Amino acid sequence: MFRSLLMQRVTVLVLREDGPAVAVALARTGAFSPEAPESPELLPELPGRRFSDLYRQARSHFEKIVAQCPLAGVPRGLPADPPREAELAALEEWLRTVWLQCSNCDESRRRASEEQLYVTQLTKMLDRLAQLGIDFSQLSRSRRFLDIQIGMVQPGNVARLREALSMAGYVVAGLQSVAGLEQVVIAGPAGKEPETEAVLRAADWQPVRIPARLSEEPGRAHELLFEHQQRMIAQADARCRNVEVLTKEHAGRLLDAARILDVAAPYAELGGMLSARGGLAQVGGWAPADALPGLREALGASLGKRFVLSARSPHPNELARVPTLLRHAALLRPFAALVSNYGVPRYREIDPTLLFAVTFIVMFGMMFGDIGNGALIAAAGFLVARRLHGFAPFVVACGLASAAFGWVYGSVFGVEELVHPLWISPLADPDRMLVMSLYWGAGFILIGSALTAYNRISDGRYLDALLDGKGAAGIVFYTALFYGVQRRMLGHGVGSVPWMVAAGAFMVVFAYHWFRYAGGAGERMLVALTQVIHDAVGYFSNTLSFLRVAAFGLNHMALAIAVSALASMLRSDAGRWTILVFGNIFIVVLEGGIVAIQALRLEYYEGFSRFFEGSGREFRPLTLPTAAAA
Amino acid sequence: MHAPARHAYLSTRVSAMAARLLSDGEVDALIDRADGQDDLLLQAAGLSGWKPEGTGDGGLSLEQRLIASLLADFAILVRAMRGAARRFFVYWACRFELSNLKAIMRGKMAGETPASIRSRIVDMGPYSRLPVEELLGTQDVAELLRRLERTPFGAIARETRRIFEERRELFAMDAAVDRRYYAGLDLHVQALDRSDRQHIGGLVGDTIDRTNLLWLLRYRFSYGLPPAQTYYLLIPAGERMPAQLLQQLARTESIAELITRLPREFARPLASVTTAADATLVLERDGWRRAETVLRSRAVNLGRVLAYLMLREKLLRQLRAVIKGRRLGLDPDLVRRATGVMAAFGPA
Numbered sequence: 011m012f013r014s015l016l017m018q019r020v021t022v023l024v025l026r027e028d029g030p031a032v033a034v035a036l037a038r039t040g041a042f043s044p045e046a047p048e049s050p051e052l053l054p055e056l057p058g059r060r061f062s063d064l065y066r067q068a069r070s071h072f073e074k075i076v077a078q079c080p081l082a083g084v085p086r087g088l089p090a091d092p093p094r095e096a097e098l099a100a101l102e103e104w105l106r107t108v109w110l111q112c113s114n115c116d117e118s119r120r121r122a123s124e125e126q127l128y129v130t131q132l133t134k135m136l137d138r139l140a141q142l143g144i145d146f147s148q149l150s151r152s153r154r155f156l157d158i159q160i161g162m163v164q165p166g167n168v169a170r171l172r173e174a175l176s177m178a179g180y181v182v183a184g185l186q187s188v189a190g191l192e193q194v195v196i197a198g199p200a201g202k203e204p205e206t207e208a209v210l211r212a213a214d215w216q217p218v219r220i221p222a223r224l225s226e227e228p229g230r231a232h233e234l235l236f237e238h239q240q241r242m243i244a245q246a247d248a249r250c251r252n253v254e255v256l257t258k259e260h261a262g263r264l265l266d267a268a269r270i271l272d273v274a275a276p277y278a279e280l281g282g283m284l285s286a287r288g289g290l291a292q293v294g295g296w297a298p299a300d301a302l303p304g305l306r307e308a309l310g311a312s313l314g315k316r317f318v319l320s321a322r323s324p325h326p327n328e329l330a331r332v333p334t335l336l337r338h339a340a341l342l343r344p345f346a347a348l349v350s351n352y353g354v355p356r357y358r359e360i361d362p363t364l365l366f367a368v369t370f371i372v373m374f375g376m377m378f379g380d381i382g383n384g385a386l387i388a389a390a391g392f393l394v395a396r397r398l399h400g401f402a403p404f405v406v407a408c409g410l411a412s413a414a415f416g417w418v419y420g421s422v423f424g425v426e427e428l429v430h431p432l433w434i435s436p437l438a439d440p441d442r443m444l445v446m447s448l449y450w451g452a453g454f455i456l457i458g459s460a461l462t463a464y465n466r467i468s469d470g471r472y473l474d475a476l477l478d479g480k481g482a483a484g485i486v487f488y489t490a491l492f493y494g495v496q497r498r499m500l501g502h503g504v505g506s507v508p509w510m511v512a513a514g515a516f517m518v519v520f521a522y523h524w525f526r527y528a529g530g531a532g533e534r535m536l537v538a539l540t541q542v543i544h545d546a547v548g549y550f551s552n553t554l555s556f557l558r559v560a561a562f563g564l565n566h567m568a569l570a571i572a573v574s575a576l577a578s579m580l581r582s583d584a585g586r587w588t589i590l591v592f593g594n595i596f597i598v599v600l601e602g603g604i605v606a607i608q609a610l611r612l613e614y615y616e617g618f619s620r621f622f623e624g625s626g627r628e629f630r631p632l633t634l635p636t637a638a639a640a
Numbered sequence: 641m642h643a644p645a646r647h648a649y650l651s652t653r654v655s656a657m658a659a660r661l662l663s664d665g666e667v668d669a670l671i672d673r674a675d676g677q678d679d680l681l682l683q684a685a686g687l688s689g690w691k692p693e694g695t696g697d698g699g700l701s702l703e704q705r706l707i708a709s710l711l712a713d714f715a716i717l718v719r720a721m722r723g724a725a726r727r728f729f730v731y732w733a734c735r736f737e738l739s740n741l742k743a744i745m746r747g748k749m750a751g752e753t754p755a756s757i758r759s760r761i762v763d764m765g766p767y768s769r770l771p772v773e774e775l776l777g778t779q780d781v782a783e784l785l786r787r788l789e790r791t792p793f794g795a796i797a798r799e800t801r802r803i804f805e806e807r808r809e810l811f812a813m814d815a816a817v818d819r820r821y822y823a824g825l826d827l828h829v830q831a832l833d834r835s836d837r838q839h840i841g842g843l844v845g846d847t848i849d850r851t852n853l854l855w856l857l858r859y860r861f862s863y864g865l866p867p868a869q870t871y872y873l874l875i876p877a878g879e880r881m882p883a884q885l886l887q888q889l890a891r892t893e894s895i896a897e898l899i900t901r902l903p904r905e906f907a908r909p910l911a912s913v914t915t916a917a918d919a920t921l922v923l924e925r926d927g928w929r930r931a932e933t934v935l936r937s938r939a940v941n942l943g944r945v946l947a948y949l950m951l952r953e954k955l956l957r958q959l960r961a962v963i964k965g966r967r968l969g970l971d972p973d974l975v976r977r978a979t980g981v982m983a984a985f986g987p988a
Contacts, residue, residue, distance in 0.1 A: 063753065063754070063755045066754070066777075067754065067777065070777030071777075071779075074777075106779065109779060110779060113779055113780070113782070113783050116783070116786060117782050117783075117786070120786060169876075170872060170876055171872070173871070173883060173887065174868045174869070174871045174872035175868060177867050177868040177871060177887060177890070177891070178866075178868045204866070205866040205867075205868050205869065206868070208865065208866060208868070208869035209868045209869045209872045211803075211806075211812070212812070212815075212816075212869055212872045212873055213872060214799050214802060214816075216802070
C-alpha cells in the first residue's frame, strides 16, 4: 500500500524466428516493460529494426487514410500470429498506394483553393485597371524597349524588391492589397529580364498572366474566370470522389489492416530492444515479481518449451532505473492522479498517495467546515459522477469531510443556531483555531521529515538520514524548538532543556555539512552555515504556512455570515432566498475551489517537497492496442 | 527594475558556465593529444562521459550530442528569463529547429527513408514546434509542405512550395529559410526593451553584418549571381552595413574591389583574403573575438548570455572538428585551420 510492487529484471532467450511471437505473448500479459539490451556487444544484431520501421510507416499511412475516410466498422479480434516482415512490407506498400490517391485528392483540393484565390485576385485587378482606365490587353503585349510585368508579392517583400530592382533600372508601383498579397506592376528597360527574373524568383513573385481569351473578349472577363474556377473545383471533387469509392471498395481490407497492425505493434515496439546473434535472440526488461508465473505461462502457451526465462532482483546500481508500478484501490485513484501530477515515486520510495488522500481531505474539511455546503458538494459529486471522469470519489470525500467539520464547528450554510458544535465555532475563539492549525502543521512536517529519513535509509544514505537538516537531526531540532515555543505560549518559559537539545541538533547538522564539503575553512563555514540556516528558516516558514488552515476556516464562517446578513436585510422572501441561494453557490464554487488549491499547495510545497522526490520512472508495459484486444 | 538587478542571476550563471569554455590554446593542445587522453579537458568543458571514438550513447550522432549539450545550457539560462528577452532567446534557438526542417526537406526530396532522416534530427525538447514524426511520415514533398503549412512554419512552407514546384533548387530553399530566420531575429531584437536591445542588438547586428558579407562574397563571386539578385538575397538588417552600402558592394566586380569599399573593421582583417572560403574563417574568428570581449566585460546584461551561447557553440564546433579530424586521420594543421585556432590569414 505504501510502496511500489517488487520488480524483477527479466531476460527471455528465444529462437530468432520466435521474436514476433514472444512480443505478442509478453504484450498479452501487460506485465512486461522492455528495456534496451544490457550488453549490446554480445548480441549486436537487431532483427526487429526493419520490421519496426515498416510498421511505423504502415501505421502512419493507415492513420492518415482513416482520418480522411473513417473505417466502416470496429476491428475486433486479432490474428493468431503477427505478420512476417514480407507480409508487413506488402501491407505497407498497399497502404502507401491507397494513401497516395488520398493525398492526390488533398493536393487537388489545395490547388483548387489556390486557383480560387488567384481568380479572385485577377478579378480584383481587372476591376482596378478598369477604374484607372488602363486596357489590360495592352499591358500583356510584349514591347521592344520596355518590359512590364504584373504580379503579386508578400507585402513585407515590396520595399526590398523595389530597392533590388532599382539596381537593374526598374520601377515598382503598387496597385492594391488583395487577400494578404500586394498587387504590383514593375517596369524597366527590356534586355534585363534574366537579372530581374532572378530577383523576382527570390522575392516569391507570383506573376499574374492574363489569359489570351480574356484579352480577346474583355467584356466577358468575369464570366470566363468564373467558369475556369468552377472547372477546377469540379476536377478536385471528381478526384476525391474516386478516393471515396476506393476506400469503400477496400473497407474490408482496411479493417484487416487495422487488425494486422495491432498484432504487429508489440514486436514493432520492441524494435531495437530485441537483440540477436545468429539464431539466438534475447529480450530484457522489468516485470512485477508476482507476474512471473503469468509471464512463463503466456510464453509457454505461445512457444512451448522454446524459451528460457531468467529473473533476478535489481542490483543496487540499477535502482535508479527500475520502473515503479503502483496499484491503488478505485477510491484512491483520483488522489493517485494528483500525486503523479507532482511526480512518480522512485522504485521502493514511499508512495504518498494514502497519506496525501487522508491529509488532503482533513485539511479541506478544516478549511471549509459546513454541513450544508459539504452536503451540496457531496451530492454534486454523486450526481455528476460520470462527468467527473473518475474524480467523483475525490469530490464526494471533500464534501463529506466538509460536512463532518461543519458538525465540529456547528455550521449549516453559515447559520450557527441550528446545530450545537461538537467542538467550537471558529469565530468564537480564533486564537484557538490558529494554535490548532500550528499543531496540525507541526505534525504534518514531522511525518514528512520522518518519511524523508526513511526514504534515505531505503536508498542506503544512512548519514543523510541521521545527520542532515531534513533527517533525524532536523526532527530533533524542530521538535525541541516547537516544544520550547509551546511552553512559552503557555506562559512557562522556554526552559533550558529545549534550548540545549535544539542547539545540539543544530551543531550536529552544521558539523555534518562542514565535513561533507571540501574546500577552504571559510568556504566550508559559509556553506555549512547557509545550509543550517536554510533548514531552520524552512521549518519556521513551513509551520507558519499552516496558519492558512485556520485562516480559511475563519474566512469561510465570515463569508457565510456576510451572506446571511445580506439576506436578512431584504424584506421580501424572494429577495432573501435569492441572496441565500446565489451566495451559497458563490461560496461553494469560488471558496471551495480556492480551499482545494490551498490544500493542494500545502501538500505539494510543505509535504512533498520535503520527503517526496517524485523522480521515478513509470512502469510502461508492452501492450496490445485496446481496440484490438476488445 | 534596472537591468543589473534583473539580470544578476543570469550574469552569475553565465560567469560560472563560462569557466567551462576552452581557450584556443587548450583546443590546440587537444588536437595534439593522443587518443584517450582527452577526458580531463572534455570534463573541464562540461562534456564528461563523452566517447569521441563512437557515435555516443543512445544512438545519437556526434552533431546531435553537441547540439543537445548546447541546448541543455540554453534551457538553464532561458528558464530565468521572461517576456521579450525570453522570446528572443527561444527564437535564437529556433535555428536548430530550422536545421531539422532543412534536413527533413532535403531528405524527402532525395527520397531518403524516415529512419535515415530521423538519425540527423536534433531533439529540441520543450522548445520544439516542428511535428517531426508527422512530417517524417509524409509520402512526398507535396504532402510534407501541405502539413508544414499548418505549423508555425507555414510561411516558409508556402514560399518553399513555389521554389520546389518551379525549380527544385535546394540552395534557394535554404537561402529563403535563412533569410527569414535572420530577419525574424532582428525583429525580436527590436521588440526588446532599450537596455537589452542595446546589448544584444550589437552582437546580433554584428552577426548579421558578417553573415551578409559572407553571403555577398559567396553569391556574387562563387555562384556568379547578378548584383540585383545578390542584394535581394541579403538580410535587410545589420549594424554597420546599411542598404546603400550593400547595394554598392553587390555591384562590385571582384573580391579585392569589394574589400576596398568595406568599413575599416571588416576591411582590415580581410586585407589578404582572396577567396570566399578564406573570408569565412577570418570573419568567424573575428566575430568570436567580439563575443569574447562582451563575455569578459563585467557589465551585467543579456549580451553576455548571447555571447556565452555563441562561444559555447563555437567550442562545440571546434570539438567536432577535432574529433572528426582524428577519425579521418587528417593532418593536425588542417584541423587547426578548420577550428580557427591557427591564424591562416590576416593578423592573428
